[in-house]
Amino acid sequence: MNTKYSDLINQTYEFPQEEFSVENESLKFHNIPLNELVAKYGSPLKFTYLPKISENINRAKLWFANAIEKNKYKGKYNYCYCTKSSHFQHILHEALKNNIHIETSSAFDIDIVEQLKQDGKLHKDAYVICNGFKRTQYIENIARLINSGHSNCIPIIDNYEEIDLLSEEIKDTFKIGIRIASEEEPKFEFYTSRLGIGYKNIVPFYENQIKDNDKVELKMLHFFINTGIRDNAYYWNELVKCLKVYTRLKKICPSLDSLNIGGGFPIKNSLAFEYDYQYMIDEIINQINVACAEADVPVPNIFTEFGSFTVGESGGAIYEILYQKQQNDREKWNMIDSSFITTLPDTWAINKRFIMLPINRWDDEYERVLLGGLTCDSDDYYNSEQNRNAIYLPKYKRDKPLYIGFFNTGAYQETIGGYGGLQHCLIPQPKHILIDKDTDGNLVTTLFNPQQKSEDFLKILGYKKQEKAQEKNKELITA
Known part of the structure; x- marks a missing residue:
C-alpha cells in the first residue's frame, strides 16, 4: 500500500x-x-x-501582445500595478523594472509615487491612475502631483463632486477618467458597487459637468469587477454593458481614448488550479474590437490593474x-x-x-x-x-x-x-x-x-x- x-x-x-x-x-x-x-x-x-513579480508582469504583457496581433487590434496596452496589494519598496522597485504604470487608492499612495520619482524608479511619463473615494488629503496630493508637471496622473472620478474639488486645487487643465458602478454578482448582499457612477448616469454626467468644462479632459472609462476577470456569464454580461457605455460616450467625447478593464486575474491557490489566461485576453480584445466596429468608433487603448496577479x-x-x-x-x-x-x-x-x-x-x-x-x-x-x-x-x-x-x-x-x-x-x-x-x-x-x-x-x-x-x-x- x-x-x-x-x-x-x-x-x-x-x-x-x-x-x-x-x-x-x-x-x-x-x-x-x-x-x-x-x-x-x-x-x-x-x-x-522577487523575480516572480517580473515574470508575471511579462507573462501578461506577452498574452496581450499576442491577442492584439491575433485580432489586429489598433489600440495599445498598458500594465498598471495596484499598490494596495503590497506597498513595500522592494515590491514597487521590482515591478517598476518592467516599464509599467501605477494605480493608487488613497492619499499616502501619492507620497510613495513622489518618492519613487525622486529615486528615479518611476518615469515622469508613467501613468498614475488614482482610484478610490477622494477625501481632502487625497485631492490635495493628487493636485500636488499634477501641479508639479506629472500630466499623466489621471484621477478616476468616483462621485459627482470630485471634479469641482479637483478643479479648485489643480492650476491648469487636467485629465480624468470615470469609474462605472458595475452591478455585483447575484450572491452579493447588494446590487451595485458603492464605487463609481451608474451605467445610466455616465453620459448625462459627462454632458452636464465635463463637456463644456475647458479645464477637464475625459480620457478614460474605468470598468472594475470585484470578483476579477473570470470566464462566467456575469463577467461577460458586465463587459458588454461597459462597452455600450464606452461606444456611446466616445461618439460625443473625442478625447476619450482609453478603457481600463480593471479587475484582476486569479492566482494559483491549488495544485489543481487551471485558468486559460491567453483565451480570456483573446476574447476580451475580440469583444472590444467587435463592439467598436459595430458602433463605428475607434478602439480604445487598454489599461489593466493587476495587484494580486503581480505580487x-x-x-x-x-x-x-x-x-x-x-x-x-x-x-x-x-x-x-x-x-x-x-x-x-x-x-x-x-x-x-x-x-x-x-x-x-x-x-x-x-x-x-x-x-x-x-x-x-x-x-x-x-x-x-x-x-x-x-x-x-x-x-x-x-x-x-x-x-x-x-x-x-x-x-x-x-x-x-x-x-x-x-x-x-x-x-x-x-x-x-x-x-x-x-x-x-x-x-x-x-x-x-x-x-x-x-x-x-x-x-x-x-x-x-x-x-x-x-x-x-x-x-x-x-x-
Whole structure:
C-alpha cells in the first residue's frame, strides 16, 4: 500500500509542477531549497521571491501582445500595478523594472509615487491612475502631483463632486477618467458597487459637468469587477454593458481614448488550479474590437490593474508544527508556531485558500489533521487545503520536526495583518526575508525585517514612552 506523503500528492495531482519540486524528501519552490531557508533563518518565516513579480508582469504583457496581433487590434496596452496589494519598496522597485504604470487608492499612495520619482524608479511619463473615494488629503496630493508637471496622473472620478474639488486645487487643465458602478454578482448582499457612477448616469454626467468644462479632459472609462476577470456569464454580461457605455460616450467625447478593464486575474491557490489566461485576453480584445466596429468608433487603448496577479505568487510563509493535540477520536490538531489570524488574515476573514505543502519528510507516512494557531481565539485555525476539506501531512513525530509552507501569499496579507504593528494576542510578526537572483543567476537572501520583540509591542502600547515625551504631548482641556 502506498502510504508516503509523496505518493498521495503524485496520485492526486500532476506533480512536480512549474514552481514546485521535491529533492531528497524536501520541497523546492522556484528551485529555492526551503529546508535550507529554515535551517538558516528558523521559523516562523515569511519570504518574498522577487523575480516572480517580473515574470508575471511579462507573462501578461506577452498574452496581450499576442491577442492584439491575433485580432489586429489598433489600440495599445498598458500594465498598471495596484499598490494596495503590497506597498513595500522592494515590491514597487521590482515591478517598476518592467516599464509599467501605477494605480493608487488613497492619499499616502501619492507620497510613495513622489518618492519613487525622486529615486528615479518611476518615469515622469508613467501613468498614475488614482482610484478610490477622494477625501481632502487625497485631492490635495493628487493636485500636488499634477501641479508639479506629472500630466499623466489621471484621477478616476468616483462621485459627482470630485471634479469641482479637483478643479479648485489643480492650476491648469487636467485629465480624468470615470469609474462605472458595475452591478455585483447575484450572491452579493447588494446590487451595485458603492464605487463609481451608474451605467445610466455616465453620459448625462459627462454632458452636464465635463463637456463644456475647458479645464477637464475625459480620457478614460474605468470598468472594475470585484470578483476579477473570470470566464462566467456575469463577467461577460458586465463587459458588454461597459462597452455600450464606452461606444456611446466616445461618439460625443473625442478625447476619450482609453478603457481600463480593471479587475484582476486569479492566482494559483491549488495544485489543481487551471485558468486559460491567453483565451480570456483573446476574447476580451475580440469583444472590444467587435463592439467598436459595430458602433463605428475607434478602439480604445487598454489599461489593466493587476495587484494580486503581480505580487501574490511571490510570497510564502513557513511554520513549524510544534505539537499535536488529539482532542477526540477523530480530530488531531497540529499546532503551528504562529497565528493564522495575524500572519495569513485572509484565511480567517474571507476563508481564502492558499497552497499548503510540507517542507520536509515527503517520504514519511501521512495522516489527516487540522491546523491550529497559537492565539487563544477559537477562529485561529486552517482546515481546508486545495480543493478538499481535509488536510493531510506527514505524521507528527516529536523527535522529527515537521515544517509546512503556505504559498502565493504575497498580496494583502501584510497590510491587512497590520505589518509591524500590534498583533492579536501579541503574537509577534515573523521575520521576513527577500529572495532575489544575482547577475549570475544565483539565489541571494536578505533579511528585510527581524521578528518583532516585546519592546516593539510595549512601545506601541505606551509602556515604553519617555516621561518627557508624555509630558510634552499632554494638552489641557478647558470647559
